[in-house]
Amino acid sequence: MTALNTIADSIAGYDQNDMPVDVVRDFLARMIEPIHGTETVDLWDALDRIVASDVISPINVPPHDNSAMDGFAFHGDSLRAGEPLRLACIATALAGHAWSGDVAADQCVRIMTGAVMPAGLDTVVPLELTRTTDDGLVEIPAGALRAGANRRRKGEDLEQGSVALARGELITPAALGLLASLGLARVDVKRRLRVAYFSTGDEILKPGEAPREGAVYDSNRFSLFGLLTRLGIQVVDLGSVKDEPEQLEALLRRATEDADAIITSGGVSGGDADHTKALMHRLGDVAFWRIAMRPGRPMAVGSLSRPRGDGRCVLFGLPGNPVAAMVTFLAFVRPALRQMMGCVRTEPPLLQATSTETLRKRPGRTEFQRGIVSRAADGTLQVCTTGNQGSGVLSSMAHANGLIVLPHASGTIQAGDSVEVMMFDGVM
Structure with missing residues (x-):
């Protein structure tokens, strides 16, 4: 894995104290390497x-020429412009039962969808376009179809x-x-990617524990579990750890034993109790960024040495605020993990929608606002925010169906302007 300072030196605009979102993505794309190993x-x-x-x-798929419709198969060169065509039906071809025989120019074969086209026949008229004459012939109206219609070709x-x-x-x-x-x-x-994750902080409570003053329940552990599980990877839940250097170091070393990547939440800002920084620097090659985005400004990325000396383990340190942790995961970690998995498509597509309200923003940072996309009366997509965009308002993520992505250079968006939206369906 390339050293972080080498990658940083190769990227224009790299500033770990004010990292644009595009620079972060460029950095991670250069840093991440696909895992080795396959299975059948x-x-x-x-x-x-x-x-x-x-x-x-x-x-070949399909393995033979076959009918795309229930109808009648015939010679397409029998069609005459401006004239109806009358044919005698001489047999029936069923799907899974090939019919063999000779069919004259004034004859046809009743055929079912998927049935093999009889030799020499190249056109199928749908049943509903025909009528049966008084003398029992199949009549095809003038101009009803062209030669070759409704035939699926072998290997098509x-x-x-x-x-x-x-x-x-x-x-x-x-x-x-x-x-x-x-x-x-x-x-x-x-092979499946193996990702270990845990939460950090003295204030963390497990669901089911009694509340206490100054403490919060650990939502990040469950949000990250859901996000990781949706990726189809092998998830290693290491629980939570207090802000105690010895415990944190022991958990990090345990995580490096078998995981390809480690994700932590909390402990990457500038607080006095944030021991994650010092430990990560000691255990590996780690950079700490302040990203020009909202929510989710602090983040750590790098690699930790494995105890057996066989390669390195990728590390992502996410902020502790619940929404910030999820947004940084969706914006950066998910694409990076998909790259590690060996996937050729790492970024989700963005949809265009019309904002139904003014979205206040200042240039110089990328904003990910929680939004609800719906269909307007004219059939186009529209989006509104969920209201309070605070990084601790996790309920807004639960109510949203996408993130409104406001680019680094843009300012306030007016109602009626077009915006890009990262839909949650398919990414979380």
Whole structure:
């Protein structure tokens, strides 16, 4: 892994006391390396895994020309402009039961969706476009369709020998079905990423403990558990630790034993009790940033040495405020972990929506405001905030369905202006 100071020297605008969001993303993209190791799994266990090597299609999909509709198959060159076509139906072709026989120019075959096209036939007229004449012929109205209509060609979806899924693709439900359509029962995937996480702070209470003055319940541990679980990785929950250097060091060393990455929440600001900084510096190569963003200004990133000396473990130190921890995870940690997983698509797409209210902001920082996206009367997307945007107002994250992303250089957004939104569906 490249030393942090080497990466910092290569990035224009690097200032650890005032880091623009784009610089943070650039830094992490240069720092993170994909994990090694693959395994072969059954399709039933492949959902949300990352393809380890190109999957080559062993067959043509579809394997034969077939009908895209229930209707009648016939010779397309029998069609005449401006004239109806009348054909005698001589047989029926069912899906899964290929029909063989000769079909003349004035004949057709009743065919079902997915059935193999009889030899020589290239066109299917949908059943609903036809009528049966008094003498039992199938009549196709003039101009109803063109030659070649409603035929799926052999290999139209995938040709034998082509790449069905490329290395680094996420196996989604659709990709899972695609692999099954090739007749594959197993697939090579990257091994699961292992991420350990814990919360820090004397003020932390576990759910179920009796309240006490000055203490708060540990929401970060559960929010991070949910965010990590949605990534399909191996989650190692190490609980919480007080602001005591010996306990913190023991937990960090324990985390480095088997994890690929460690996430902490709390202990990365400038407080007197924040021992995380000193320990991280002693245990590895760590940088502490003040990011030009809201919420989520303090963050630590780096790597810690493994006790066995076999490589290093990536570290992400998140702020302790609940919303700030989630926002910095979504903005930086999630894309970095997906890069570690070997995924080719690390950033979620942003949607465009119209703001229904004025969003006050000053230039010089990126803001992630909690928003609710809905559909306006004209069918376009609109978004409003959830109200109070304080970094400790976790209820606003629960009520929101996305983050309104206001860029570094922008100022106040007026009602009616277009904004970008990171939707929660698919990222948390």
